Amino acid sequence: MTEEPTTDEQLAPRPGAEQAELAAEIRAERKRVTGGTPDDAHDVIIELDNVDVYYGDFHAVDSVTIPVREKEITAFIGPSGCGKSTVLRSINRMNDLIESARVEGRIAYHGVDLYGSGVDPVEVRRHIGMVFQKPNPFPKSIYDNIAFGPKIAGFKGDMDDLVESSLQRAALWDEVKDKLDESAFALSGGQQQRLCIARAIATSPDVLLMDEPASALDPIATLRIEDLMYELKQEYTIIIVTHNMQQAARVSDRTAFFSVDVNEGKRTGRLVEFTETAKLFTDPAEQETEDYITGRFG
Amino acid sequence: MVDTHDLPQHNNIQTDLRHHYDDELEEIRTELVEFGTMVLTNVRHAGEVVTESILDQIDDVRQADKPINARYKALETKVFEILALQQPVARDLRFLVASTRILYELERSGDLAVNLVKQLDRLDGLPSDQQIRSMLAQLSQSAAKTFALGVEAIATMDPEIGIGAEAADEETDDLTADLYRLVTERQESLGLETSVALFRMGRFFERIADHGVNIAEDITFVATGAFPNED
Ligand SMILES: Nc1ncnc2c1ncn2[C@@H]1O[C@H](COP(=O)(O)OP(=O)(O)OP(=O)(O)O)[C@@H](O)[C@H]1O
Ligand SMILES: [Mg+2]
Numbered sequence: 145m146t147e148e149p150t151t152d153e154q155l156a157p158r159p160g161a162e163q164a165e166l167a168a169e170i171r172a173e174r175k176r177v178t179g180g181t182p183d184d185a186h187d188v189i190i191e192l193d194n195v196d197v198y199y200g201d202f203h204a205v206d207s208v209t210i211p212v213r214e215k216e217i218t219a220f221i222g223p224s225g226c227g228k229s230t231v232l233r234s235i236n237r238m239n240d241l242i243e244s245a246r247v248e249g250r251i252a253y254h255g256v257d258l259y260g261s262g263v264d265p266v267e268v269r270r271h272i273g274m275v276f277q278k279p280n281p282f283p284k285s286i287y288d289n290i291a292f293g294p295k296i297a298g299f300k301g302d303m304d305d306l307v308e309s310s311l312q313r314a315a316l317w318d319e320v321k322d323k324l325d326e327s328a329f330a331l332s333g334g335q336q337q338r339l340c341i342a343r344a345i346a347t348s349p350d351v352l353l354m355d356e357p358a359s360a361l362d363p364i365a366t367l368r369i370e371d372l373m374y375e376l377k378q379e380y381t382i383i384i385v386t387h388n389m390q391q392a393a394r395v396s397d398r399t400a401f402f403s404v405d406v407n408e409g410k411r412t413g414r415l416v417e418f419t420e421t422a423k424l425f426t427d428p429a430e431q432e433t434e435d436y437i438t439g440r441f442g
Numbered sequence: 443m444v445d446t447h448d449l450p451q452h453n454n455i456q457t458d459l460r461h462h463y464d465d466e467l468e469e470i471r472t473e474l475v476e477f478g479t480m481v482l483t484n485v486r487h488a489g490e491v492v493t494e495s496i497l498d499q500i501d502d503v504r505q506a507d508k509p510i511n512a513r514y515k516a517l518e519t520k521v522f523e524i525l526a527l528q529q530p531v532a533r534d535l536r537f538l539v540a541s542t543r544i545l546y547e548l549e550r551s552g553d554l555a556v557n558l559v560k561q562l563d564r565l566d567g568l569p570s571d572q573q574i575r576s577m578l579a580q581l582s583q584s585a586a587k588t589f590a591l592g593v594e595a596i597a598t599m600d601p602e603i604g605i606g607a608e609a610a611d612e613e614t615d616d617l618t619a620d621l622y623r624l625v626t627e628r629q630e631s632l633g634l635e636t637s638v639a640l641f642r643m644g645r646f647f648e649r650i651a652d653h654g655v656n657i658a659e660d661i662t663f664v665a666t667g668a669f670p671n672e673d
Contacts, residue, residue, distance in 0.1 A: 389531070390529055393531070425531045425532060425535075426531070426532060426535060426536065426667070427532065427536070427667030427668075428532055433532075434532045434533060437531050437532055438460075438530070438531055438532055438533070438534050439460045439463070440460055440464075
């Protein structure tokens, strides 16, 4: 092209404080406009290193390595059965609840091996919360849905404050503040899902796992959840499993694409590509990724 | 614990839907080649009219630009519709975005062909200076050749053409510089109006070649995800 696009090099501070300032301003502006492109300044908070998951003899997921960065949204996409939920559940040891499930390899959280001998899975789940596909509030009041977890965990602070701030963060407060005593089931599906997000953050986790959190919601409620995720990533690290590729493209900073190999009738999932979302959806490195995201299968 | 392994498969439907999408994309590409050929034909014709001073064909070049403009609008609408309705990604997205740029480059080249013959019209014929005429003829050939690279790139989707295009364009640049020099030298005998018209012709030929280079480079971007000389 005759006109070169702006490159980082061009933005690199040249001698002179003014240019340096200008470059910083341009970068900040670009970050604002793009909603903050992922940069490697964010530390790795969760590290999946050669993770294999088995259900009994069945090798469900083969050798997955993904560094998850703090305060980013990482999306898992891929065809049904490739092991997205399986990998997600292994991150907060939800797989412990499935008797046949076994995890090999290393999953570290802030450098600590989550499957190490001294680690309490209940404690893990307090730091790494989970939101499910179908909104699953408890058959209790809106207030109690939020207060339940912290109460069990021995929360000693002001419960009213905690309930309010959790609902605020989940962008639900304004809609429910006058009916906190009403049953959670009286809320719409989208509101219930935001309640579940509020419940998940009430125990002050720093990572949120979401397994298709919007697939049961209508388009507007879906966009509200996506918008909420965008707000939440200021404070939390989010990993989302989604079948909606446009959703992964819209909300996430990085995307992991999984595929599944069929061998003698056995289906084993594996990671095909993990990269910045903008790169994955404009110029994926693997043909397999391209075939999947463009809707063409090999 | 939710057991997800018996959820419905989501993928099968998509494959079928994409037949239509594939057809649409292929149609755009075929139409781009046709459109490019249409413009190339008029660019070549304009070059001939100008360098051989064929006054009675000036209007033919002008008329031929009308269907070019109409085709441009129709194709652009088609591309925007696919962008809006199909949520293209990866290579498909690069192709469609590049298509809008290529359409623009082609349409502009069509305008330049008209601008070329306008200069001839204004002069009421080319000066008889043989050296100038032969230099202009060479420039016209060279510009059309470079422009054709762009059309060839669309037809073949070959990224190599874009990688070599900038170098191929040097000849046109050199010839343009030569023409400028010669016209400057002979300014007095040519007269002001003729000199200006010749300068303009030189610039239009040069730009036509640039559009060809840009198109070829766009195709490199579609095929590889990066422009030539970009890391
Ligand atoms: N509780 C379980 N017991 C035994 N096998 C299981 C269990 N859960 C999942 N699997 C198997 O593990 C593989 C991966 O399943 P998983 O649910 O992780 O896939 P997924 O990518 O989340 O699929 P989907 O997109 O349909 O939710 C599948 O073959 C599935 O049948
Ligand atoms: Mg799943």
